[in-house]
Amino acid sequence: MNAVLLGLGLFLLACAATALALRNLIRSILLLVGIWFGIAAFYLWAGAEFAAFAQALVYGGAVSMVVLFAVLLTRRSHAETEAPPAPAARVASALLAGGAVAGVLVAAVLRTPLPAAGGPPPFVPVRALGALLLGPHAAALLIVGAVLTIALLGGVVLAAGGRAGAGKENSP
Amino acid sequence: MNVLQGCLVLSSLLFAIGLTAALARSNAILVLLGIEVMLNAASMNFIAFWRYGPQPEAATGVIFVLFGIAIAAAEAAVGLALVIALYRHQRSIRLQDATRLKG
Numbered sequence: 001m002n003a004v005l006l007g008l009g010l011f012l013l014a015c016a017a018t019a020l021a022l023r024n025l026i027r028s029i030l031l032l033v034g035i036w037f038g039i040a041a042f043y044l045w046a047g048a049e050f051a052a053f054a055q056a057l058v059y060g061g062a063v064s065m066v067v068l069f070a071v072l073l074t075r076r077s078h079a080e081t082e083a084p085p086a087p088a089a090r091v092a093s094a095l096l097a098g099g100a101v102a103g104v105l106v107a108a109v110l111r112t113p114l115p116a117a118g119g120p121p122p123f124v125p126v127r128a129l130g131a132l133l134l135g136p137h138a139a140a141l142l143i144v145g146a147v148l149t150i151a152l153l154g155g156v157v158l159a160a161g162g163r164a165g166a167g168k169e170n171s172p
Numbered sequence: 173m174n175v176l177q178g179c180l181v182l183s184s185l186l187f188a189i190g191l192t193a194a195l196a197r198s199n200a201i202l203v204l205l206g207i208e209v210m211l212n213a214a215s216m217n218f219i220a221f222w223r224y225g226p227q228p229e230a231a232t233g234v235i236f237v238l239f240g241i242a243i244a245a246a247e248a249a250v251g252l253a254l255v256i257a258l259y260r261h262q263r264s265i266r267l268q269d270a271t272r273l274k275g
Contacts, residue, residue, distance in 0.1 A: 071201060151247075
C-alpha cells in the first residue's frame, strides 16, 4: 500500500478519534479543522485538485468558523466549553454499533475483488469541470444553488426568529 | 490489499468513527460534527472510485464531491442555526434536554 496513503490514513483516524472523544469543544473543533485539511490532502494525492481546493475553502474556512461561532454563542461561561460525559451504557452501545459497522464494511471491502492500482493520477482541468457543470450537470447545479439559498434564508430565520418572543418574556 | 482497498478501508473506518460519535455524544454540535465526518468519508469513496475506476477522464466522482460539499455546507448552516434555536429555548444544547417538540 502507498506510504503517503498510510500516513494520511493514520493521521486522519487519530485526529478523528481524538476530536470526537475530547470533552473540550474548542479543542475538538481545532482537531476537526486538521481532519478537513487532511481530507483535502487526500483529494490532492488522488489528483482531484479542484475538489481539494473546495474542501479546504468550504470546510477549513467556512464550516469550521460557523461551528466555532455556534460554540461561542451557546455557552454561558468559560467552563461550559467542557461537554458533560455521556452515560456509560450509551457510549458502550455506540462503540458496539460503530465497531459492527466498521467490521462489516472492512470485511466487504477486503473480500471484494477490486482493480489494482492504475497509472498516474488523471488530470482534469478546471475548464473541463466548468464545462461539465454548465453542460450535462447544469440542472443539478441550479438545484444546489437553490438549496444553498433556501438553507441560508432558513438559517437566518431560525437563528434570529426568537428575538420578538424573548423580548416579550423579559417584559413585565 | 491494493491502494483502492486501502482508500475504502480508510473511509470505512472514518465513517465508523463519525457514526460512533453521533450516537455516543450528548452535545448537539458534536453530533453534527460526527455527521459531517460521515459525509466526508462518503466523499472520499467517490474520489477513490474515480481515481481507480475504468474512466477517470469522465470526472464524475469529482462532480459528485463538489455537489456533496455544497450540500454539506447547507446542512451545517441549518444544523447550527437549529442548535442556536435549541439553546435559546432550552438554555442547553444537550440532546437529552430537548424532549419537547414545541419550544
